[in-house]
Amino acid sequence: MKKKMINLPFFSIPLLLCIASANAQNQGVGFGYEGRNGPTRWGSLDPHYTKCSAGKLQSPIDIHKKHALYNRRLGSLLNRYHPANATLLNHVCNVAMFFGGGAGDMVLNGKNYTLHQMHWHTPSEHLIDGIQYAAELHMVHQAQDGDFAVVATLFKLGHEDPFLAKIKEKLERLIEDKRGGNTTAQVEVGEVETKHIEHKTGNYFRYVGSLTTPPCSETVSWTILSQVRSISKEQVELLEAPLDIEYKNNSRPIQSLNGRKVEMFHKLSHNHRKVDHIN
Numbered sequence: 001m002k003k004k005m006i007n008l009p010f011f012s013i014p015l016l017l018c019i020a021s022a023n024a025q026n027q028g029v030g031f032g033y034e035g036r037n038g039p040t041r042w043g044s045l046d047p048h049y050t051k052c053s054a055g056k057l058q059s060p061i062d063i064h065k066k067h068a069l070y071n072r073r074l075g076s077l078l079n080r081y082h083p084a085n086a087t088l089l090n091h092v093c094n095v096a097m098f099f100g101g102g103a104g105d106m107v108l109n110g111k112n113y114t115l116h117q118m119h120w121h122t123p124s125e126h127l128i129d130g131i132q133y134a135a136e137l138h139m140v141h142q143a144q145d146g147d148f149a150v151v152a153t154l155f156k157l158g159h160e161d162p163f164l165a166k167i168k169e170k171l172e173r174l175i176e177d178k179r180g181g182n183t184t185a186q187v188e189v190g191e192v193e194t195k196h197i198e199h200k201t202g203n204y205f206r207y208v209g210s211l212t213t214p215p216c217s218e219t220v221s222w223t224i225l226s227q228v229r230s231i232s233k234e235q236v237e238l239l240e241a242p243l244d245i246e247y248k249n250n251s252r253p254i255q256s257l258n259g260r261k262v263e264m265f266h267k268l269s270h271n272h273r274k275v276d277h278i279n
Contacts, residue, residue: 031093031214032246039252042214052216058255059209059222060125061262068205068264076202076267077151077223078107081115081194088170088187090178090242093213094119094250095171103194106141106149108221113141113149115194120239124154125212125251126224135231135239136251139197148211148220158230163197164238174242185242202267203227207260212252226264 031042031049043053052058081104089096096119103115117140124136135155142148155161164171170187177185203226210218240248 033250033252034246042216046214049214049216051210051218052214055210055216055218056258057209057218057260058216059212059220060127060252060254061207061209061257061260062127062130062254063205063207063224063262065129065264068262070266071206071263072265074204074206074263074265076265077204080104080106081197083191083193086189086192088167088174088189090174090182090185091119092184092243093247094121095174095239095242096120097189097192099192099194103192106151108149111143111145111147113143113147115139115141118197121212121251122236122239122249123251125254126152126154127254128154128224128226128228132251133228134233134236137197146219148217149223150220151223151225153225154228155231156228157233157236160232161229161235164231164235168235168238171238171242175238178242202265204265206263206265209255209260 031037031039031045033039037045039052042049043051082102084103085100086097086103087100089098096117098117099115105112105114107113119138119140121136121138122134124133126136133154134157137153137155139151139153140148141150167189170189173187174185177187205222205224205226207222208218209220209222210216211220243250
């Protein structure tokens, strides 16, 4: 199948910094996940990265269930996803899938956020009660004003994830291209049923945070689905294989809450009882 370049939307510029930084490692302005360019140094690598060290609303975080505040006003997630053409990309710091347009949107606090891309981290960036999982999927949406809304799914080792199983051949193509020297390979996936990616759940956590890569902008509404799904060891390896060794473990360490509250919506609690706090 012939490859073609994709026209990336305006929102993707900060998320593509992992590609730019990979080309700038020798200049000392790139970021990585270990050594002199590791997460503890991000804030000093570039003037645009200062939020990574000075920000007070940084992500990811460790979510403690007993401290999550139940908020019945959150309600079930309102998503309107549609089939859309997609391209799988070696994003240098992760494996990502970009949508060509029309993938749909989600509504958060009355504002529309359009689904533009999704990508995987191994192991998970967010923790729940101190537990780090095998992988984490981020579905990245952006509003017209530039704010982000990210829906995250955590994965534990177990049986195969059905969606990754469907694109196994495409992931293997990324690996082949990497072996051939193409470090930013793109593979056309074709039409993707986006409504099947984010599995329906009535339970989730919500908090205000940041991008988990530089520039660490604090303009993200995070939704962490409480249902942990399964992924096979082979699938984790497929997600890591196209990446250089310094990006195979591409999880930023957890950040301080700095007084932030994590809210929780639980469908059963919403239907059967009105409470302010769930233990």
